[in-house]
Amino acid sequence: MAETTTHVAEPTRRDFLFIATGAAAAVGGATLVWPFIQSLAPDAATVAAGAPVEVDLSPIAAGQIVKVFWRGKLIFVRNRTPEEIKAAEDVNLASLRDPQPDSARVKPDHAQWLVVYGNCTHLGCVPLGNQGEYNGWFCPCHGSVFDTSGRVRGGPAPINLPIPPYAFVSDTKIIIGQEEATA
Amino acid sequence: MSQYSTTYVPKSSFGKWFESRLPIASLVHSSFIAFPVPRNLTYFWTFGAILVFMLVAQIVTGVFLAMYYTPNAALAFQSVEHIMRDVNYGWLIRYLHANGASMFFVAVYIHIFRNFYYGSYKAPREVLYILGVIIFILMMATAFMGYVLPWGQMSFWGATVITNLFSALPVVGETIVSFLWGGYSVGNPTLNRFFSLHYLLPFMIFGVVILHVWALHVPGQNNPTGIPIKSGKDAVPFTPYATIKDIFAVVVFMIFFAYWVFYIPNYLGHADNYIPANPAVTPAHIVPEWYFLPFYAILRAIPDKLGGVIAMFSAILVWFLMPWLDTSKVRSTAYRPLYKQFFWVFVAVCILLGWLGAKPAEGWYVIVSQIATAYYFIHFLVILPVLGFVERPLPLPNSILESVMGVQKGGAGMPAGANAEPQSKG
Numbered sequence: 078m079a080e081t082t083t084h085v086a087e088p089t090r091r092d093f094l095f096i097a098t099g100a101a102a103a104v105g106g107a108t109l110v111w112p113f114i115q116s117l118a119p120d121a122a123t124v125a126a127g128a129p130v131e132v133d134l135s136p137i138a139a140g141q142i143v144k145v146f147w148r149g150k151l152i153f154v155r156n157r158t159p160e161e162i163k164a165a166e167d168v169n170l171a172s173l174r175d176p177q178p179d180s181a182r183v184k185p186d187h188a189q190w191l192v193v194y195g196n197c198t199h200l201g202c203v204p205l206g207n208q209g210e211y212n213g214w215f216c217p218c219h220g221s222v223f224d225t226s227g228r229v230r231g232g233p234a235p236i237n238l239p240i241p242p243y244a245f246v247s248d249t250k251i252i253i254g255q256e257e258a259t260a
Numbered sequence: 261m262s263q264y265s266t267t268y269v270p271k272s273s274f275g276k277w278f279e280s281r282l283p284i285a286s287l288v289h290s291s292f293i294a295f296p297v298p299r300n301l302t303y304f305w306t307f308g309a310i311l312v313f314m315l316v317a318q319i320v321t322g323v324f325l326a327m328y329y330t331p332n333a334a335l336a337f338q339s340v341e342h343i344m345r346d347v348n349y350g351w352l353i354r355y356l357h358a359n360g361a362s363m364f365f366v367a368v369y370i371h372i373f374r375n376f377y378y379g380s381y382k383a384p385r386e387v388l389y390i391l392g393v394i395i396f397i398l399m400m401a402t403a404f405m406g407y408v409l410p411w412g413q414m415s416f417w418g419a420t421v422i423t424n425l426f427s428a429l430p431v432v433g434e435t436i437v438s439f440l441w442g443g444y445s446v447g448n449p450t451l452n453r454f455f456s457l458h459y460l461l462p463f464m465i466f467g468v469v470i471l472h473v474w475a476l477h478v479p480g481q482n483n484p485t486g487i488p489i490k491s492g493k494d495a496v497p498f499t500p501y502a503t504i505k506d507i508f509a510v511v512v513f514m515i516f517f518a519y520w521v522f523y524i525p526n527y528l529g530h531a532d533n534y535i536p537a538n539p540a541v542t543p544a545h546i547v548p549e550w551y552f553l554p555f556y557a558i559l560r561a562i563p564d565k566l567g568g569v570i571a572m573f574s575a576i577l578v579w580f581l582m583p584w585l586d587t588s589k590v591r592s593t594a595y596r597p598l599y600k601q602f603f604w605v606f607v608a609v610c611i612l613l614g615w616l617g618a619k620p621a622e623g624w625y626v627i628v629s630q631i632a633t634a635y636y637f638i639h640f641l642v643i644l645p646v647l648g649f650v651e652r653p654l655p656l657p658n659s660i661l662e663s664v665m666g667v668q669k670g671g672a673g674m675p676a677g678a679n680a681e682p683q684s685k686g
Contacts, residue, residue, distance in 0.1 A: 117439045123449065144540050148444040151540055195540075196445075199565055201424040202417060202542040217544050218421065219560055220621045235428075235565045 123149070129254030131246065134190065142206040143207035144195060147253045151195030151203060152241055153214075154251075157225060162188050164211065165226035175236045179226045182237070184245055192251065193238035204238075215237070267294070275340050289478055296495035297502045298483035300664050305481065305502075305510030307371040308473075311508045314364040315469065319358040319462050322406075329409065329454035333448035336411035337467045337536045355525040363517045367552035368396060376582075377603060379591030380482040386583040388475035393579045395468050402461040403549065405454040410663075412533035413543050419454070421546065425559075427571040435597045445539065485663045486591025487656055494660035545620065553617030554610050558636065560621045561629035571633065578640045585640055587648025595654040599647050606639045 094244030127148035137143050145152050149213045157165070181189055197204050202218035210231065211224035213229040221232030228237040243251050244258040252258060268289035270276045273489040279285055279631060328347050332337035343350035372392070375381055379388035408419045423440045442449025489495045496502075520527065528550060532543040548556050558575050562568035578585075593600050613632050619625045657663040 114439070117441045117442060117453070119438055119441075119451065123443045123447075127444070146539070149447050149539070150445050199424075200421040201427075202421065202546065203540065211329075217542060218546050224630075233560075233563055233565055233568060 097254075119241040127254065129252050131133070131252050133250055140207070145253065147241060149252060151192070151243075152253060153193050153195045153206070153227075153238075155191040155193075155206070155225075157189055157191055161225040165224060167230075168224070168226075168228075173239055174229050176226060178201070180227070182226050182240055187245060187248075190251070191225070191227060192243050193240055195238075196230065197221050197234055198236045198238060199232065199234040284488045291473075291498075292503070293497065293499040295477065295498040296480065296489060296492070298484050298489055298500050298660050299494060299496045300485065300660050301481065301502070301505075302399045302484055303505075303509055304370065304374040305483075306506050307367050307374065308476075309506035310513045311364070311371060312469065313513075314360060314367055315462065315465060318357065318360050318364060319466075321353050321360060322459070322462065324353050325357055326459060326575065329455075330455075331409065331452050332452050333411060333537070336409060338452060340410045352521070355521045359520045359525060359528065361406060362549070362551065363513070363520070364399065365403070367513065368399065369551070372396065373456055373607065376606075377481055378475070378484060379593065381583045381585070381590075382586060382591050383583065384479045385475075385482065388472060388479070389583060390580060391468055391472040391475055393576070395465055395472060398461055398465045398468065400552070401460055402458060402465065403551070405461070406453065407549060407662060408454050409458060410533060411451060411537045412545065412568050413535045413537060413541075414533040416446060416537035416539065417542050417546050419450060422548075423450075425569050425572075428566040430566070446619055470587040482591060483660060484592060485657055485660055486595070487660060487663075490659050491609045491661070526623075547618050551612065551617075553615075555612035555617075555644060557613040557617035557629050558633045560617070561626065561633040563626075575636060578637065582640065585644045587645050588651065588652040588653070590646070590656065595656055596647075596651060597654060600652040602639065602647065606636075609635050609639070632642060 090092055098193075130145065130147050132143075132145055132154055134154070134156070137154060139156050140158050140161070142153050142155045145154060162179070162185060168179070168180060170176040179188070182191075182193075193201055197216040197218065199216065199219050199221050202216050204216040204221065206214055206216035209222040213224060213225045213227065213230075214223040215221075216223075216232065216234070219233050221234035222230045223234075223238055224230050229235070241253055242256045243253040246252050246258045250251075268279075268286035269548065270279045270285065275285065325343065328339065328343045328350060331334055340354070343354050345351075347353075375389065375392070404418070404422060410417045423437055426440065427437045429436060438444065440450070441447065442453060503643045530543075530547070532546075535543075547553070554574050555575055559572040562571045588596060588599065590596055593603050609632050613629070613636065616625055616629045616632065621629075658667075
């Protein structure tokens, strides 16, 4: 191997060029990574498929839970019986892991209808309806328990089943995916 | 080794011409032919070769499966059935690949616990060991993504549960998960990218394996005594001794492998994965593949989402620290009477965790999981460091030769000092 000489005592214009070139390459490299990372995000077709969906409530009997999908995510629409509503309202909020009154989880004058995301907030399994200690939901994967308001009451789930954006178009029809009934 | 040449001298003129341009023949010769191997290696040291064989087998069967498989959420399940029913010998290739993953993990767990038992992770083999842990992590990622591809119920819900682990991260969790999914739930974009990565990762594993083997060839292999090769009499050349022994072990392992493939090809799978993925229904009892069960038990033992995820990842990450957590100067557990007991307790705890991981997370299973999880970490963080100080190890043999042949007075006419060969210095 031939010896190469690189040692120079003073900083030179060549040193400046080295640093400038290196900096440009670093910035360029980082910029190039951006589109690749972004391509992993939900794409335009997936976002477009998230248009609001209407759900007709009239065929849902008292006590029945219906599964619908919005943006590929499972949503439970539950027609609660008076006992289930009472059980959800008569709860000492201080005892809850994620304290939330039942009234904050339903629309005014529509306490009968509970609309929640259908994936357990622990690791995403689908909890089984009308089961568990509080007769709300029970997740078979890791044992999380939810009450008739979809609030976590036991197991590893950290938070309540979230409420998707929805609104009542009429007393028997909701639209999931928007907060205003202007469909 | 005196009867074997240790340096490669090309014989033909073409060999000389090629050697001066690309010295690959001498690299192979010094690494896999003349390379000195401790003469006391047991069959536990053949699992490196078995693992190389399994990696190649998985890549070959996988490349063929990719020719017949369709990575699309609407078509994937049917394409797997197409492989099973229509493709010539498709059933064989798929069963080889699916059971091959399990065999790969059988071999890697034996390899890992052999390393734990004989202290192979200790200086000067820390980098070799850390590369091995990286390979193991890549293997787990590859196996997980491969299991998603048939797009059955276990595929779908396994993917949902494992990707949701990242949602436990504060602030950025939900964003990371949507970037993993390419949507708002596990769906077609998820399947597409998992297929792409499942094809990529084995080649990354192959790359790290090359580094792993390279790092192995710097200090040479550890051995059942844990003491280094001190003279040529402690070693035999890699070829034919290790080569033939490795090939024999691979063949025996293939018989074991074949038993699963031909007699109980679905034993290690789940019946639920023959039901197409349904995002509205989770199977009543979801469990990961057997090789993930101990880690899954640790995840479920912690009654807190983030805590469980941290504990599970820590269970593997703690391996990285092992060369520094183990304070004992003695490598081989054969000379560590106290650690030997703790080692087997640790093995039992790992198996117990695996058993618990397959049980529902309720009642006393949870309590036992918590105790076993606590012990798992205590083993690494308390027992390993403390034992090095309190344990009195057994006397080590003077050499590998002595451990095999017994103490030889005068060494069969060998002049005194002949053991002190210059190549062992430094």
